[in-house]
Amino acid sequence: MAPTLLVQTISSVVAASTPLVFAGLGETLTEKAGVTNLSLDGTILLSAMTAFAVAYLSGSLLLGILAAMLVGALIALLVAWGSIALKQNQVAIGFVLTLLCADLSSFLGRPFVRIPGPSVPHLPIPGLVAIPVVGPILFNHNLLVYLSFALAIGVWLWIGHTRQGLVLRSVGERPESAYARGVNVHRTRYLYTLLGGALVGLAGATYSLSVKLGWSHRHTAGEGWIALAIVIFGGWSPWRVVLGAYFFGALKSLGSLMQPAFPDVPTQVFQAAPFALMIVVLVLASGDLKERLLALMHPRMRRLLSGMVRAGPPAALGKPFEPD
Amino acid sequence: MRIEFRNLDKCYGSVRANDKISLTLQSGTIQGLLGENGAGKTTLMKILSGYTRADGGEVLLDGTAVTFASPAQAIAHGIGMLHQDPMDVPALSVLDNFMLGAGRGLAQQRKRSAAQLTELSRQFGFALDPDATAGSLSVGERQQLELVRLLALGVQVVVLDEPTTGISEPQKLLLFAALRKLAEQGLTVIFVSHKLAEVEALCSRAVVLRTGRVVGEVQAPFSSDQLVMMMFGQCFSRGGRPAAPLGDEVLQLDDIAVHTHQLSVEHISLGVRAGEVIGLAGLEGSGQRLLMQACAGIRRVGSGRITLAGQDMTHEPYHRYLQERVAFVPAARLEEGMIAGLQIREHVALAKGNGHLFVRWDEAEAGARRLIDEFRVVGQPTTRVQELSGGNQQRTLLGLLPEHLRLLLLEHPTRGLDVESSRWIWQRLLARRADGTAILFTSTDLDELVDHSDRIVVFSGGAMSRPVSAADVTCEQLGYLIGGRHA
Numbered sequence: 001m002a003p004t005l006l007v008q009t010i011s012s013v014v015a016a017s018t019p020l021v022f023a024g025l026g027e028t029l030t031e032k033a034g035v036t037n038l039s040l041d042g043t044i045l046l047s048a049m050t051a052f053a054v055a056y057l058s059g060s061l062l063l064g065i066l067a068a069m070l071v072g073a074l075i076a077l078l079v080a081w082g083s084i085a086l087k088q089n090q091v092a093i094g095f096v097l098t099l100l101c102a103d104l105s106s107f108l109g110r111p112f113v114r115i116p117g118p119s120v121p122h123l124p125i126p127g128l129v130a131i132p133v134v135g136p137i138l139f140n141h142n143l144l145v146y147l148s149f150a151l152a153i154g155v156w157l158w159i160g161h162t163r164q165g166l167v168l169r170s171v172g173e174r175p176e177s178a179y180a181r182g183v184n185v186h187r188t189r190y191l192y193t194l195l196g197g198a199l200v201g202l203a204g205a206t207y208s209l210s211v212k213l214g215w216s217h218r219h220t221a222g223e224g225w226i227a228l229a230i231v232i233f234g235g236w237s238p239w240r241v242v243l244g245a246y247f248f249g250a251l252k253s254l255g256s257l258m259q260p261a262f263p264d265v266p267t268q269v270f271q272a273a274p275f276a277l278m279i280v281v282l283v284l285a286s287g288d289l290k291e292r293l294l295a296l297m298h299p300r301m302r303r304l305l306s307g308m309v310r311a312g313p314p315a316a317l318g319k320p321f322e323p324d
Numbered sequence: 325m326r327i328e329f330r331n332l333d334k335c336y337g338s339v340r341a342n343d344k345i346s347l348t349l350q351s352g353t354i355q356g357l358l359g360e361n362g363a364g365k366t367t368l369m370k371i372l373s374g375y376t377r378a379d380g381g382e383v384l385l386d387g388t389a390v391t392f393a394s395p396a397q398a399i400a401h402g403i404g405m406l407h408q409d410p411m412d413v414p415a416l417s418v419l420d421n422f423m424l425g426a427g428r429g430l431a432q433q434r435k436r437s438a439a440q441l442t443e444l445s446r447q448f449g450f451a452l453d454p455d456a457t458a459g460s461l462s463v464g465e466r467q468q469l470e471l472v473r474l475l476a477l478g479v480q481v482v483v484l485d486e487p488t489t490g491i492s493e494p495q496k497l498l499l500f501a502a503l504r505k506l507a508e509q510g511l512t513v514i515f516v517s518h519k520l521a522e523v524e525a526l527c528s529r530a531v532v533l534r535t536g537r538v539v540g541e542v543q544a545p546f547s548s549d550q551l552v553m554m555m556f557g558q559c560f561s562r563g564g565r566p567a568a569p570l571g572d573e574v575l576q577l578d579d580i581a582v583h584t585h586q587l588s589v590e591h592i593s594l595g596v597r598a599g600e601v602i603g604l605a606g607l608e609g610s611g612q613r614l615l616m617q618a619c620a621g622i623r624r625v626g627s628g629r630i631t632l633a634g635q636d637m638t639h640e641p642y643h644r645y646l647q648e649r650v651a652f653v654p655a656a657r658l659e660e661g662m663i664a665g666l667q668i669r670e671h672v673a674l675a676k677g678n679g680h681l682f683v684r685w686d687e688a689e690a691g692a693r694r695l696i697d698e699f700r701v702v703g704q705p706t707t708r709v710q711e712l713s714g715g716n717q718q719r720t721l722l723g724l725l726p727e728h729l730r731l732l733l734l735e736h737p738t739r740g741l742d743v744e745s746s747r748w749i750w751q752r753l754l755a756r757r758a759d760g761t762a763i764l765f766t767s768t769d770l771d772e773l774v775d776h777s778d779r780i781v782v783f784s785g786g787a788m789s790r791p792v793s794a795a796d797v798t799c800e801q802l803g804y805l806i807g808g809r810h811a
Contacts, residue, residue, distance in 0.1 A: 162430050163430055167424065174414065177412055179394070179396075180396075182395070183425065324370065324375050
């Protein structure tokens with residue numbers, strides 16, 4: 001592959017993976033607080049449709065994006081209310097909302113199917129884009145992509161290095177102890193569920209306005225589940241979630257690059273391959289095999305690596321909290 | 325800070341946990357709060373520290389009535405509580421735990437907090453590594469972390485709920501020294517316990533609760549008999565258990581080794597005779613649990629031989645051990661010993677099932693009634709086991725054991741139980757010796773080990789000491805052995 005083609009491919013992977021970065025980071029924030037928002041697949045569909053419809057009707061991209069984030073936050077509010085106030089099963093709530101939102105997106109989105117509409121304009125950053133290799137990969141995109149970079153760094157800093165991040169982690173790990181230290185557990189959980197939902201909505205907007213332009217029936221189906229899987233196998237660590245999002249994007253574009261080379265293989269194989277490959281990689285990255293590979297390494301290397309790959313769900317994930 | 329309770333009431337369902345409690349606690353002292361399990365000690369302290377609210381009555385601090393809506397409000401008024409299970413976040417580091425809930429704003433002040441943590445730890449002789457995760461610490465260390473954290477928040481009253489459960493002897497001494505120091509500095513220390521010896525050693529004044537009421541207040545020096553009288557309404561003497569003749573060798577361990585990724589136990593050789601009671605002492609996680617599991621057939625041994633009544637049982641599956649009349653009563657009663665969610669009679673049906681397709685409910689019901697009567701369980705055949713108190717769970721577990729056993733393995737048989745329940749349980753256990761049952765049990769309670777064992781082995785970091793005769797050993801000597809030193 002020619003160097004320029006490689007750079008172009010990587011650049012397109014970065015752009016195409018942006019929605020997964022948003023959704024993955026949003027869900028990471030939510031789950032760090034101990035709430036699982038399982039409705040991602042439906043939320044992304046409904047917010048993608050909303051973003052396109054609102055931007056098309058109003059002529060304002062910003063309005064479309066904000067409407068999508070609002071939709072994401074509202075669905076998250078239902079999840080939070082159901083699981084925190086009503087103490088219902090989060091998995092059940094998430095599933096029902098997934099189905100409901102998906103059907104709603106098809107129903108409400110009918111007038112907007114396959115019509116040309118607005119998209120977020122391309123905006124190379126002057127100066128930076130001229131840097132060889134790095135420039136075209138990182139700085140030849142639109143504002144949403146740059147926002148995802150900033151968000152990745154921001155979420156990582158927030159969770160790991162601020163007082164509020166510490167509060168967030170404690171609420172997801174052991175709410176009783178957080179409560180004993182004066183943390184308002186329910187408020188924290190509401191807050192991060194809404195924030196996470198808004199970011200998932202932003203992921204939907206990024207699909208219909210930047211990655212897969214426009215709207216069609218089941219436009220983004222499956223992406224929400226991928227985002228959920230990335231959060232789990234990324235071990236609830238923001239930077240690994242971002243890495244996972246890009247990796248899945250790379251697998252997908254590899255599929256479409258390979259397709260012309262093997263005309264006899266049905267196209268469905270290339271479409272399905274990334275999902276299967278993702279599973280293999282995720283198992284390698286999080287399973288027993290990882291432990292065995294680590295055991296073969298030099299102790300110093302092992303200590304360094306095991307710190308990086310350590311993964312565990314927040315201990316109180318999915319558990320309602322009630323003070324005495 | 326002077327604390328006054330006036331006519332405090334608290335009900336949980338139909339149980340009166342606190343019944344018109346009126347009390348005054350002076351500052352600058354270590355106050356003991358004594359009582360058996362379920363006497364209402366923890367409830368009273370939870371009201372004081374904002375974890376729960378009273379149904380009636382009031383709490384006064386230096387004469388001013390206060391009510392706390394949350395533990396944070398109590399801390400703001402200078403009252404902090406250390407729970408039996410330390411209220412920290414195991415996944416976070418020691419320093420993170422120390423900082424959590426202190427200070428405002430977005431930026432963390434890690435350096436300043438670390439310096440404060442180190443300084444406070446140094447004052448009390450605690451060795452806390454700021455970067456270790458709290459979950460990797462022992463219970464005693466997590467308790468130390470909670471204590472310095474509360475002190476850093478400026479509390480004037482420290483409540484400790486059964487703080488010596490599950491901590492080592494050196495940690496206990498360190499804690500007691502710290503509490504004395506705090507009292508000297510003018511803080512009020514409230515020491516909640518059901519252990520007489522500890523209250524006698526530490527407190528200047530003790531209040532005894534029974535069934536939610538204050539039954540008496542006593543000044544040091546205390547008379548043990550008087551305290552027991554108040555706690556239980558009766559007096560009994562310790563020790564003096566009847567001797568039982570020892571029979572043939574039941575269990576023979578030859579150079580056993582058990583390995584896990586955390587700990588290896590090696591070179592264990594031990595012979596146990598029928599009717600003999602062997603106590604396994606040591607800090608939690610020193611290897612005694614692995615040995616128990618190996619003897620029960622639920623953990624594979626790496627090498628060595630296990631012989632049961634002359635038969636080689638090494639590498640035999642668990643059900644063979646059951647056939648050979650070996651029983652194991654694990655420490656985690658609800659997690660490993662019983663099935664939470666099932667009723668007592670369902671447990672009876674499971675344990676005494678006779679291979680029929682349909683459960684004979686009348687038989688199970690009758691069996692459960694017999695168990696409840698004989699083992700004095702407070703509950704009904706249809707009570708779900710998780711609703712029983714810890715002591716009643718343990719009685720039920722013992723009631724479910726098969727009648728004639730060759731080897732009985734017990735982990736912490738009386739952990740968390742009050743003196744009277746413990747005494748009763750040991751009476752039942754020792755009665756089994758007449759049948760030729762050999763007993764192996766683990767405990768962290770030195771008195772229990774010395775009182776009930778024929779011989780004691782001490783585990784330290786996976787190594788087992790030579791067996792010592794319980795009649796010739798003192799608690800002090802055992803304490804040294806457990807700490808990995810020789811007396």
